[in-house]
Amino acid sequence: MSDSASQRLNLIHNHLNNNNMTKSSMSVFQDVAQAPPDPIFNLTAQYKADTFDKKINVGVGAFRTDELKPYILPVVKKAKVILHENEALDHEYLPIAGNPSYTKAAAKLILGADSPAMKEGRFAAVQTLSGTGANHTGALFLSKFYTKSKKCYISNPTWANHRSIFSLVGFDVQEYPYWQPETRGLDYERLLQCMREAEEGSIFVLHACAHNPTGVDPTRDQWKAIAQVMREKNHLPFFDCAYQGFASGDLDKDAWAVRYFVEQGFELFVCQSFAKNFGLYGERTGNLTLVTKTPADAQRVLSQIEKLQRAEISNPPAFGSRIVDIVLNDPSLYQEWKDNLKYMSSRIIEMRHALQQHLIDLQTPGxxxxxxxxxxxxxxxxxxQPQVKVLREKYHIYMTDNGRISMAGVSSKNVAYLAKSIDDVVRNVPV
Ligand SMILES: Cc1ncc(COP(=O)(O)O)c(C=O)c1O
Known part of the structure; x- marks a missing residue:
């Protein structure tokens, strides 16, 4: 080959190489925008990075002891020993809908042993990836098979994930009034009005107890009125129950609203999380129960949910559900669990009183x-928000921007500091 011919070949070669380089250096994902960090997980990261000795994390919704340590329930420790010693257990897959003994016990826990839906067999349950998974699976099923309405109402305000979960599967997500700032209570009349005006057959996501973030629940009479309007408008109740037994310390009391709706003949969905009441946060232990008109309806719905679950996770994780299964199906462990729940709910109630008393003693305005x-x-x-910002920057106290405090982050040791800091921002930070 002549020199000039080989030069030409080199040039062509380089040109091709450069072209490939430019092409391969551009990601097919270059147009993906950066998503904002999750507010709650980000808050915990900021708290962890803070070196101030009096820092307080009242952002995250996980129970802590008075020493502010994570709490492994004593009954869970016992169940783990039982699990460990059971030589018959293996690591095979669970069925698609989860462990039937667990899902049945979970459904009984929320619906009550005497539930007409249970007695008549017109319910079904599926094990989910904690409460988030239960919300997602329920929402996904409804997005595909519920034809009455594509409107889904969530409370204003609500748990941050409700909007994301229901929008993700294609619902038109609207808000119903819930929090009334003036009374710091339920915006009852406007809530009912919204339900009356909503499109017939809309889905309403209802917090079964211990509403997150407000801590305000309807009274029983208010629940009755809500049920009446929902029946008049044929709305579908979608209960989210992440705190059963944690709210009042009484499992039945906290399930009252769900049970009332079932007694009134509603078809409904109810999501359960065992993150808080069993302290099984990271084990992702949840359940989705549905109540229908007939046993056949429940089985058909379940069959479709199983199909969705198969495509999404194939089958749920075993460990957490085995713990819950052991406890719920053993009368003495069940009793012990109730005592553990009492300890957790009582500590929270104690901290509420302590914080309130400190603010009263300081004569904090309001x-x-x-x-x-x-x-x-x-x-x-x-x-x-400006007060929350000062609390974070000046006092190293971490809470969500909406002023929500997780009472589990309050202890007998930090409550005075927390109250004094709140007192300062209430007096001195203009809003
Ligand atoms: C109202 C509500 N629903 C569901 C969940 C789900 O939690 P998890 O997925 O950890 O069970 C939470 C947790 O904070 C919650 O507050």
């Missing part, structure tokens, strides 16, 4: 009754 009136893990303080 009224603080709502701290003890609200129930469950959270207190919706009424603090505004």
């Amino acid at each position: 009224t603080w009754d709502h701290i003890t009136n609200q129930i469950g893990m959270f207190s919706f303080t009424g603090l505004k």
Whole structure:
């Protein structure tokens, strides 16, 4: 080959190489926008990075002891020993809908042993990836098979994931009024009005107890009125129950609203999480129960949910559900679990009283009754975003921007510091 011919060949070669380079250096994902960090997980990361010795994390919704340590329930420790010693257990897959003994026990826990739906066999249950998975699986099924309405109503405010979960599967997500800032209570009349005006057959996501983030639940009479309007409008109740037994310390009391709707003849979905009440946060132990008109309806719905579950996760994780299964099906462990629940809910209630008392002693402007009136893990303080910011930057106290405090992050050791800091921002930070 002549020199000039080989030069030409080199040039062509380089040109091709450069072209490939430019092509391969551009990602097919270059147009993907950066998503904002999750507010709650980001708050925990900021808290962890903070080196101040009096820092407080009242952002995350996980129970802590008075020493602010994660709590492994004593009954869970016992169940783990039983599990460990059971030589018959293996690591085979669970059925698609999960362990039937677990799902049945979970359904009984929320619906009640005397539930007409259970007695008549017109219910079905599927094991899910904790409460989030239960919400997702229910929402996914409804997005494909519920034809009455594509409108789904969530409370304003609500748990941050409700909107994401229901929008992800294609619902037109609307909000119903819930929190009334003036009374720091339920926006009852406007809630009912919204239900009356909503398109017939809309889905309403209802917090079964211990509403997150407000800690405000409807009274029983208010639940009755809500049920009546929902029946008039043929709305579909979609209960989310992430705190059964954690709210009042009483499993039955916390399930009252769900049971009332079932007694009234509603078809409904109910999501359960065993993250909080069993302390099984990372084990992703949840359940989705549905109640229908007939046993055949329940079985057909279940068959479709199983098909969806097969495509999404194939079958659920075993460990957490085995723990819950052992406890729920053993009368003495069940009793012990109730005692563990009492300990957790009582500590939270104690901290509510302590925080309130400190604020009263400091004569912090405003009224603080709502701290003890609200129930469950959270207190919706009424603090505004500029105050929350100062609490974070000046006092190293981490809470979500909406002024929600996880009472589990409050202890007998840090409550005075927390109250003094709140007192300062209430007096000195204009909103
Ligand atoms: C209202 C509500 N629903 C569902 C969940 C689901 O939690 P998990 O997926 O950890 O069970 C939570 C957790 O904070 C919650 O507050």
